[in-house]
Amino acid sequence: MTKDNIPKLLKDAMSQNSYDIDVITKYLKIPWLKLDITFDTPSNDDIKETLSETDWRGKWQFPDDGKMSYQVKGWNGNIFFGPTDFKKFLDMSSAGDNQHVYDEDNKCRKFRKILNYDWCVDDNCYIKKQVKKILPNDEDINLVNSYSLPPGGYVFPHRDYAIDNMGLAKIYVALKWSKDNIFGMYGCGNIPINEGDVFLLNNYTLPHWVYNGSNEDRVVIDISANLHSPMIKQKIIDAFKKSML
């Protein structure tokens, strides 16, 4: 079979088609991809470092704080990398209509090039060391935070909204995840998460919810990053190819 008579468009498409990270993460609306990434097993002190006494919803000025909202129970978080002038960031991110529908990742992405962002922990921090292994350049990071959920804690079914057609966006590390934790995604069952897994999640397309039915705290690390950064990009392509087999 000769390729001499093939029209140029078809010829180019066949010879040059590759993997486009934006097509995979934005256009396909895949609910999740499991990434081949491993974090070192955290010590109990490392886990303690992820927890915070400060109310997360209050810190981010969500419309109702954690104590008032019936839609969350026990859900909290702690920030490790993000905007250095948090007050200014909040002022800017809350300006305009409907800003409350955007999640933390979106807000941090939006102002990444305008405001100064940095780590708010020292170099020995477990989270910083682990994240640096997969994202060595801080310019590629928008936000690193933990989310914790005590036994019986939950977040109601909800959907997050993206500012720029995002789909797969959140790098989600199941740092402490006992059996009987649920992360449900409407129409797709539960995400098959085991402790130590690292997933790329799409929380912008489908309603989703979490519930901790175990007797231990559930702790995850959430990373908002530039998915075009070399290592992450390759991990996503590898995961996509594997999932399509």
Add this chain to the structure above:
Amino acid sequence: MMRIEIQLDCNFNKTPPACVFSSKQNRKELTLEKRNALVLDFNLNVKDFLSIDFINKDDNDDNVVIIKKIIMDDIDLQHFIYHGSFTPRYNPEWFEKQDPKPPTSYSPCTELRHSGVWKMDIHTPIWEMLMKEWLNDKR
């Protein structure tokens, strides 16, 4: 049979609002108080509706019905009550004086300031209706 809880506030001095609550198979007329936590047990089809017909608007008293919250099958419909639509039956004399004319219906609308019917389409099961509302939300 599905339990439907409706929280309504009413403004009035002399004429307490009267409303007819309906679905495809059910109908119940009630005279309201200033604060109301109503419980209705309705048979709902897979595709159904909930309507509130405000039947005794008193223009002199300016009575008003305000929908605060609807809980169906123990699930708070939250902001999805804003998907309901209100179709007023305008007082002809009042309507004649308006320029420009008011709309035929309002959505979102949770304050019934004229006689008329507020209606919201319902699909059962309720949890799945909410999931599909989020799924189709184009924000």
